[in-house]
Amino acid sequence: MSLLGGRGGRSDDWSTQHLRARARAAERLDAPLAADEAAWLDDHLAGCSECAETAADYATQRLELRALGERTPQPPRDLWARTAVAIEQEAHHRSLGSRGQPRRSVLAPYALLASALVVAVIVGTLTSSQRLPSVTATPGASHQIAATTPGASAGPTPLIVPGKEVDYLSVDRDGKFHLVTTKVSEVCTKEAGTCATTQPSEVKTIGPLSSPETVFGSGNAPLVVLGNGQNGSSVFVVALPDKTESPSSTPEPTRSATPVVSATPSPSVSAATPTSTESPTSATQSPAIASPTPTFETASPSVGPSASPITAGAVEIARGIEVVNTTAAYAPDGSAFAFTARPSDGSHGPDIYLWKVGDAQAAPITTDHRSVFGSWAGSTIVGSTVLTSADGQTNKPAAFLISPDRTSIGLPQTGLAWRPVVEPKQGSAVYWTGTLEPTPDGLGWRTVAGKLVLGRWNAGGDISAGPSATPLSGNQTVERAETTIAAGPLADWDVRWDETGTRLAVWIADAGDPTVGKLSLYVVDPFDGRIDLTNPPLSQEPALAGFSITNGRLAWAAPAGTTDKTSRVQILAWTNDGFGQVQTAPGDVLLVR
Amino acid sequence: MVGGLNSDLGATRVLAGGPAVSRAWDQDEAGLFVEELFARHHGEIYAYLIRMLRDPELAADLTQDSFVKAYRAYDSLEKPENARAWLYQIAHRVALDHIRRGKIVRFLPWTGESRGASPSAEHLVMETRLSGDLQRALDRIPERQRAALLLAELHDLTGLELAAALGVSHVAARALLTRARESLRQALAVERAAEAEPQLTARSGDKS
Numbered sequence: 001m002s003l004l005g006g007r008g009g010r011s012d013d014w015s016t017q018h019l020r021a022r023a024r025a026a027e028r029l030d031a032p033l034a035a036d037e038a039a040w041l042d043d044h045l046a047g048c049s050e051c052a053e054t055a056a057d058y059a060t061q062r063l064e065l066r067a068l069g070e071r072t073p074q075p076p077r078d079l080w081a082r083t084a085v086a087i088e089q090e091a092h093h094r095s096l097g098s099r100g101q102p103r104r105s106v107l108a109p110y111a112l113l114a115s116a117l118v119v120a121v122i123v124g125t126l127t128s129s130q131r132l133p134s135v136t137a138t139p140g141a142s143h144q145i146a147a148t149t150p151g152a153s154a155g156p157t158p159l160i161v162p163g164k165e166v167d168y169l170s171v172d173r174d175g176k177f178h179l180v181t182t183k184v185s186e187v188c189t190k191e192a193g194t195c196a197t198t199q200p201s202e203v204k205t206i207g208p209l210s211s212p213e214t215v216f217g218s219g220n221a222p223l224v225v226l227g228n229g230q231n232g233s234s235v236f237v238v239a240l241p242d243k244t245e246s247p248s249s250t251p252e253p254t255r256s257a258t259p260v261v262s263a264t265p266s267p268s269v270s271a272a273t274p275t276s277t278e279s280p281t282s283a284t285q286s287p288a289i290a291s292p293t294p295t296f297e298t299a300s301p302s303v304g305p306s307a308s309p310i311t312a313g314a315v316e317i318a319r320g321i322e323v324v325n326t327t328a329a330y331a332p333d334g335s336a337f338a339f340t341a342r343p344s345d346g347s348h349g350p351d352i353y354l355w356k357v358g359d360a361q362a363a364p365i366t367t368d369h370r371s372v373f374g375s376w377a378g379s380t381i382v383g384s385t386v387l388t389s390a391d392g393q394t395n396k397p398a399a400f401l402i403s404p405d406r407t408s409i410g411l412p413q414t415g416l417a418w419r420p421v422v423e424p425k426q427g428s429a430v431y432w433t434g435t436l437e438p439t440p441d442g443l444g445w446r447t448v449a450g451k452l453v454l455g456r457w458n459a460g461g462d463i464s465a466g467p468s469a470t471p472l473s474g475n476q477t478v479e480r481a482e483t484t485i486a487a488g489p490l491a492d493w494d495v496r497w498d499e500t501g502t503r504l505a506v507w508i509a510d511a512g513d514p515t516v517g518k519l520s521l522y523v524v525d526p527f528d529g530r531i532d533l534t535n536p537p538l539s540q541e542p543a544l545a546g547f548s549i550t551n552g553r554l555a556w557a558a559p560a561g562t563t564d565k566t567s568r569v570q571i572l573a574w575t576n577d578g579f580g581q582v583q584t585a586p587g588d589v590l591l592v593r
Numbered sequence: 594m595v596g597g598l599n600s601d602l603g604a605t606r607v608l609a610g611g612p613a614v615s616r617a618w619d620q621d622e623a624g625l626f627v628e629e630l631f632a633r634h635h636g637e638i639y640a641y642l643i644r645m646l647r648d649p650e651l652a653a654d655l656t657q658d659s660f661v662k663a664y665r666a667y668d669s670l671e672k673p674e675n676a677r678a679w680l681y682q683i684a685h686r687v688a689l690d691h692i693r694r695g696k697i698v699r700f701l702p703w704t705g706e707s708r709g710a711s712p713s714a715e716h717l718v719m720e721t722r723l724s725g726d727l728q729r730a731l732d733r734i735p736e737r738q739r740a741a742l743l744l745a746e747l748h749d750l751t752g753l754e755l756a757a758a759l760g761v762s763h764v765a766a767r768a769l770l771t772r773a774r775e776s777l778r779q780a781l782a783v784e785r786a787a788e789a790e791p792q793l794t795a796r797s798g799d800k801s
Contacts, residue, residue, distance in 0.1 A: 022775065023771055026770070026771040026774040026775065027767065027771055029774070030745065030752065030767065030770060031752060031767075054778065057778045057781075058774050058778065061727070061774070061777055061778060061781060062746060062774075064727050065727070065742060065743075065746040065747060066746055066747065068644070068727070068728070068747060069746070069747040069748075072636070072640050073639065073640055073643045073649065073652075074636075075635060075636055075639035075653060075656065076649075076653050079635060079639070079653055079656060079657065080631060080635070082653075082657050083631060083635075083656075083657045083660045083661065084628075086657055086658075086660075086661045087624065087627065087660070087661055087664045090661050090664060090665060091620055091624070479693075527658055527661055527662065527665075528690075
C-alpha cells in the first residue's frame with residue numbers, strides 16, 4: 001500500500017489523515033515541510049499516539065541506518081589495478097570497433113558445392129564442426145591440398161597473427177582421407193588487400209571414412225565423425241595421428257584388426273511425454289527426462305557382424321541412428337561428446353546422446369524422445385525439450401540442464417528457449433524462442449513463429465545450486481534483455497562461442513538448402529554481454545555448414561562460387577590490432593572444422 | 594595503464610568544474626576523467642554495492658564494471674558537477690542489473706540434497722559486520738527502495754542527486770524514499786518479532 005494516498009498528495013486527497021501524517025513524518029526527515037503542513041503534522045501527532053510512534057520509528061531507524069555508515073567496508077587494494085586493466089581492454093575494444101573492419105571475402109556469390117568432399121578438423125580447438133552437402137568423390141579429382149600454388153604477393157602490411165593453426169580433413173578421389181594442418185602466421189586486413197593463400201604444413205592420411213558428414217575434434221581427443229550410411233547415420237571416432245611421427249607425406253593407412261563395436265541404442269525407456277504445460281517455466285513442470293525416479297537405461301551394445309568395414313583407429317560408437325541438426329560438441333575439457341539423434345527406423349523422436357572418451361559406445365541420456373542437445377555449460381549438458389499444451393495445440397520449448405551421469409537435472413528459468421548455446425562464462429546464451437511444430441514425419445520438431453536471440457543466462461550454472469525454479473515475472477524479451485539475431489522459422493543453425501566469450505559466430509542455414517548458409521561473427525561486449533549487429537567483423541558470409549572458432553580465429557569452408565569451381569577454407573583471424581583474413585588455395589577437396 | 598590514466602592534472606580540472614566535459618568521446622580525456630573519478634569515489638561506490646549485494650567479491654567486480662561503464666559513457670555526462678550522482682546512477686544500474694539477472698535463472702535439484710556453497714571467510718566477516726535485524730530488514734525490502742535508503746542515509750545524496758542516481762524525477766525519488774522508510778519499518782517489526790519469539794519461548798520454558 002502506498003503511503004502517498006490520494007491522487008496528487010494534496011492534503012484533502014488522503015484516504016486517511018493517519019496515512020498523511022505518516023508520509024509527512026517520513027518526508028520531514030529528508031526536507032523541511034511547508035509551515036502549514038508541518039503545523040498540521042505536529043497537531044496530528046500530538047493527538048495520535050500510533051502515528052507518533054511511527055514517526056519515532058522513522059527517526060530511530062534513520063539513526064540506525066547512519067550507524068551502519070560508521071563501518072565502511074574497505075575495497076580491495078588491487079581494485080584500481082583491475083579496473084585499469086579492464087578500461088584498457090575497453091579502449092582496445094573501442095579501437096577495434098572503429099578500425100577493425102574485416103576484409104570481405106573475395107569469393108563471388110556461391111553455387112552449390114557439387115564435387116567436393118571433406119571436412120575438417122581443427123586440432124587443439126575447443127569447438128568445431130563441419131557438415132558437407134554431400135560426400136561424393138568426383139572421378140578424376142585429385143588431392144589438391146598439398147599442391148597449392150605458392151601464392152601471389154602478400155600485399156602491403158599483413159596482420160601478424162602468430163600461432164594460429166587450422167587442421168582439416170580432405171578426401172581424395174580414392175577415398176583416402178587426409179588430415180591437413182595449416183599454420184597461419186599472417187592475415188590481410190581490408191586495407192592490405194588479398195593475402196597469399198596459406199600452405200599446408202602437414203598432411204597425414206587417417207584412413208577412409210565412408211560418407212562422413214560432420215567431424216568434431218577437441219585438443220588431442222579423438223575425432224568424432226558423423227556420417228551417413230545405408231542404414232542411417234553412423235558415428236565413429238578416429239584417434240588423431242601423432243603429428244610428430246612423419247612430415248608432410250601421405251602414407252597408406254595401416255589396416256589392423258581393430259575391434260568394431262557398434263551400439264544399438266535402446267531408447268525405449270519408459271518416460272511420460274510431457275503434456276499439460278500451461279506454464280513451461282513453472283517450477284512444477286519438468287521435461288519428461290526429469291522423472292522423479294531416474295529410469296534411464298543404458299543402451300544395449302551389440303557387436304555387429306554386419307558392421308561397416310572400418311579401418312585402423314576408427315571405432316563405431318553408434319549406428320542405426322539419424323543424427324539430428326548440426327549442433328553437437330565436445331565438453332570443454334574434451335572428456336565427452338554430446339549430440340542429438342533418433343533411431344533410423346523412425347520408431348520415435350530425438351534424444352541427446354553422450355559418448356565418453358574411452359567408452360565403447362554412445363548412449364542416450366534422455367528418454368522423452370523429444371529432447372535435443374544445445375551446448376555444454378561447463379561440465380553440464382544444456383538441452384531443450386518440447387512441452388505440449390493440454391489441448392495439444394501448442395508446442396513450446398523449454399531448456400534444461402543435465403549432468404552427464406544423469407543423476408541430476410536442473411530447470412533454468414528460461415522461458416522459451418530451444419537449443420540454447422551458453423557462453424563460456426554462462427552469463428548469456430543464444431537460443432531460439434518461439435513455438436515449434438512436429439516435422440512432417442512426426443519424428444522431430446521444427447521452428448514456427450519466433451526468433452533466434454542472444455539473451456541472459458544464469459551466471460552460476462550449478463544445477464544443484466538453487467532450491468527452486470521460479471517463473472519469469474515479466475516479458476521474456478525484457479527480462480532477459482534479448483537481442484534478435486534472426487527472426488522467423490529457421491531450417492537450421494549453428495552457434496559457437498570462442499573460449500573468451502567475446503566472439504560469437506552464428507551460422508544460419510539457407511531455407512532452400514540447409515547444407516549451406518550464411519556465417520557471421522559478432523563481437524560481444526565483455527561487460528553487458530550485448531552484441532553489435534550493425535557492424536560485425538564478418539557479416540552474412542556464404543559458408544558450408546559447420547565451422548570452427550577458437551580464441552583469435554574463425555575457420556569455415558566457403559562454398560564453390562562462380563569464379564572458383566571448388567570451395568576454399570577461409571580463416572578470419574584477429575588480434576588487438578584488428579581483423580584479417582586468409583584462405584587456402586581452391587581444391588576439389590575441402591573441408592573445415 | 595590505460596592511455597593517459599596516470600596523469601594527475603587534467604581530470605582534476607574537469608571534476609573541479611573547469612572546462613566542461615566534451616561531448617565527443619576522447620579516449621585519453623575519458624581515461625583521465627575516470628581515473629580521477631575513481632580516486633575520489635571508488636570507496637563509496639564499493640561500499641554502496643557491498644551494502645546492496647552483501648558480497649565483497651561481487652561488489653569489487655561490480656565496482657570495476659561501474660567505472661568501466663563510466664569510461665565508456667563519459668560523453669553522456671553533461672555537467673561535471675553532477676559526476677558523483679552520475680557515477681552512483683551507473684553503479685545503481687549495475688547493481689539492479691545484477692540482481693535482476695540473478696533472478697532470471699533458478700535451478701531445481703532433481704535428486705539428492707543441494708550441495709550449496711560454503712560461504713567464504715570474507716563473506717562470513719561481512720555477514721557479521723552487517724548482521725543484525727536492520728540489515729536483514731533491509732534485505733527484505735524491494736531493491737529500489739533499499740537503494741534509495743542507502744543512498745540517502747549512508748551516502749548522503751541530496752534530493753536532486755538521489756533522483757539522478759535513481760534515474761527518476763525528484764518527486765518520484767522522494768516518494769520512493771517515503772515508501773522505503775515505511776517498508777523498512779514494517780520489515781524491522783517482522784524481524785524483531787521473530788527475534789523475540791525464541792526468547793519468549795525460552796523464558797516460558799524456564800518457568801515450567
